[in-house]
Amino acid sequence: MSQHAPLIIDIAGLSLSKTDKRRLKHPLTGGIILFARNWDNRAQLTALCAEIKKIRKDLLICVDHEGGRVQRFKTDGFTHLPPMRALGELWLKDAMAATNAATACGYVLGAELRACGVDFSFTPVLDLDFGESSVIGDRAFARDPRVVGLLAKSLMHGLLQSGMANCGKHFPGHGFVKADSHTDIPVDRRSLKAILADDAAPYEWLNTTLTSVMPAHVIYPKVDARPAGFSEKWLTYILRGQLGFGGAIFSDDLSMAGARLLDGKPVSYTEAAMAALNAGCDMVLLCNQSMGEGQEVDELLDGLTQGQLRQLWEPLEASEGRRVDLLPVTPAITWDALMLHPTYMHALGLVP
Numbered sequence: 185m186s187q188h189a190p191l192i193i194d195i196a197g198l199s200l201s202k203t204d205k206r207r208l209k210h211p212l213t214g215g216i217i218l219f220a221r222n223w224d225n226r227a228q229l230t231a232l233c234a235e236i237k238k239i240r241k242d243l244l245i246c247v248d249h250e251g252g253r254v255q256r257f258k259t260d261g262f263t264h265l266p267p268m269r270a271l272g273e274l275w276l277k278d279a280m281a282a283t284n285a286a287t288a289c290g291y292v293l294g295a296e297l298r299a300c301g302v303d304f305s306f307t308p309v310l311d312l313d314f315g316e317s318s319v320i321g322d323r324a325f326a327r328d329p330r331v332v333g334l335l336a337k338s339l340m341h342g343l344l345q346s347g348m349a350n351c352g353k354h355f356p357g358h359g360f361v362k363a364d365s366h367t368d369i370p371v372d373r374r375s376l377k378a379i380l381a382d383d384a385a386p387y388e389w390l391n392t393t394l395t396s397v398m399p400a401h402v403i404y405p406k407v408d409a410r411p412a413g414f415s416e417k418w419l420t421y422i423l424r425g426q427l428g429f430g431g432a433i434f435s436d437d438l439s440m441a442g443a444r445l446l447d448g449k450p451v452s453y454t455e456a457a458m459a460a461l462n463a464g465c466d467m468v469l470l471c472n473q474s475m476g477e478g479q480e481v482d483e484l485l486d487g488l489t490q491g492q493l494r495q496l497w498e499p500l501e502a503s504e505g506r507r508v509d510l511l512p513v514t515p516a517i518t519w520d521a522l523m524l525h526p527t528y529m530h531a532l533g534l535v536p
Contacts, residue, residue, distance in 0.1 A: 188500040189214030189507065190461060191488065192246060192434070192469045193481050198224050200235050204474070207481060208239045212488050214467055214507050215244030218256060218302065225260045226300055226519060233301025244510055249297060249305040251289060252322055257300075261519070263292050266536045268309060271335050272326035274536055283338040288534035290342020295528055298346055298516040306398060306434070307343075308336045310352045310386045311359035320359045333386040340393055345527070347514040352390060354400035354436065355423060356412060357383025361402055369411070369445060370402045379404065380422075388427040396432040396510060397423065399465075401440050410463075414446055414456070419464030432506035435460040435468040439480075453480055454487030466503035 192215040195204045207213060216236055223229055233245055247256050252267025271289070275282035290308075297305060310332055311317070313324035325335040340350045356379050361370035372379070387397065399413040407422075408415040413435045423429050438456045445451065446459055457468045473480040522528050 187211050188504040189242075190465075190467045190500070190503065191215075191457070191484065192217050192244070192467055194219060194471050194474050195222060196474045196476075196478070198222060198228055199232055200239075203478065205239060207474075207478075207485065208236065208243060210485050212485055213243070214504075215246055215304075217246045217248070217469060217471060219247075219472070220256045223257050226262075229257065229300045229302075230519075237301065242508060242511065244507065245301065245303045247297065247302055247305055248307075249293060249302075250307040250309060250323060251293065254323060257297075261523075262296055263532065263535060265289055265293055267322035268325045268335070268339075269313065269322035270536045271339075272313070272324070272331060275326065275331055275335065283334060285534050285536055286335045286338035287342040287345075288531035289536075290339040291345045291527065291531045292342070292535055294343040294346025294348035295517060295522055295525075295531075296519075298348060298512060299519040299522045301516070303512055304349055304351075304510055305343075306351045306353060308339045308350065308352065309354075310336055310390075311354060311357055312383050314359045316362050317359050318362065324359055329382055329385040333389045336386060337390060337393055340390075342531070347512045347516065349395040349510040349512075350393075351396040351398055351434065352387060352394045353398035354402070354412075355384065355387055355397050356380075356400070356404070356418065358400040358402055359383065370400075372402055372404050373406065374404070376404075376407045376422075379407075380426075384422075384427065387423065387429060391428040391430070394429060394431055396434060396506075397429060398434045398436055399423075401436050410446060410459075413465065414459045414463050416463045424464065432466045432503070432510055433464055435465045437469050437471040438484075439471055439473055452487070453484045457484060457488060461500070466500070466506050 191213050194217050251265030271286050309323045311320045311324045313327045325332045343350050361372050363370035401411045403411050408417045412418040438453050460468050
């Protein structure tokens with residue numbers, strides 16, 4: 185097994201600079217996350233993905249592409265996917281039609297991204313819609329965890345048909361709190377029993393289907409003083425031990441406010457990354473730090489290189505296996521062939 189490569193980073197522009205290439209060659213870099221600023225058109229995106237794979241075939245090319253307001257590529261032929269709440273609303277009218285539409289959405293989402301060379305999307309959202317959270321809102325399927333579980337499973341079936349893995353987020357649940365963890369540190373004061381019975385239930389029901397999970401930068405003080413993504417109790421004992429999840433765990437973005445304060449103290453990106461990996465994350469994301477000099481990215485690569493990960497490498501050999509397992513194994517259909525593909529054409533007609 186090759187050395188564990190836990191870091192997912194980003195790039196500033198539409199193609200790779202010399203600095204980007206150097207960072208992507210680093211043995212601790214395991215992948216790249218793309219944003220709307222990395223998109224101009226399909227030809228450019230396809231060329232960028234090919235350029236990344238030329239550096240290292242095993243780099244995981246990721247994007248946040250859920251549908252609704254979280255969809256990075258929206259022009260030049262990409263289908264506008266609905267927010268997940270639209271599928272939840274369809275469920276109320278016709279549950280079976282909604283599960284079929286969810287599979288169609290998953291297939292279209294995965295197939296279009298893969299046709300351009302993107303390997304993986306951080307979807308679906310498994311948070312419950314309590315009507316409280318501004319950051320989740322219509323990204324959630326529904327309030328009922330059973331509806332969320334079944335619609336998410338249907339969407340993941342579509343992703344699987346396209347050859348793409350999946351990511352349930354934000355464990356154990358971000359929907360109950362009002363605060364946005366990008367700018368604040370949300371606190372959910374409910375008991376573990378209440379959370380497991382409601383928000384976290386889909387994670388156990390889907391433990392045979394989920395290939396990866398992203399925890400929330402939310403503190404649940406009745407369970408642990410640290411946010412879930414930095415909590416061994418949440419990740420190792422509850423998610424893996426109690427709920428039976430065996431796939432990859434990604435930290436949410438380490439540059440978010442919810443990741444910059446641990447045990448009441450400000451922490452560096454390296455300290456945050458180490459805390460997440462020690463708690464049970466397999467990979468950590470550092471987003472939107474590549475602009476300008478991007479010294480934060482280099483500092484984190486250097487910090488993880490200087491022996492600070494050494495005590496983790498042995499157990500994290502399994503982490504590297506879980507990272508590699510997220511790479512597609514079937515060849516992607518090219519865009520032109522996809523446009524005429526019967527499965528795609530059928531699915532397109534079912535997208536709400």
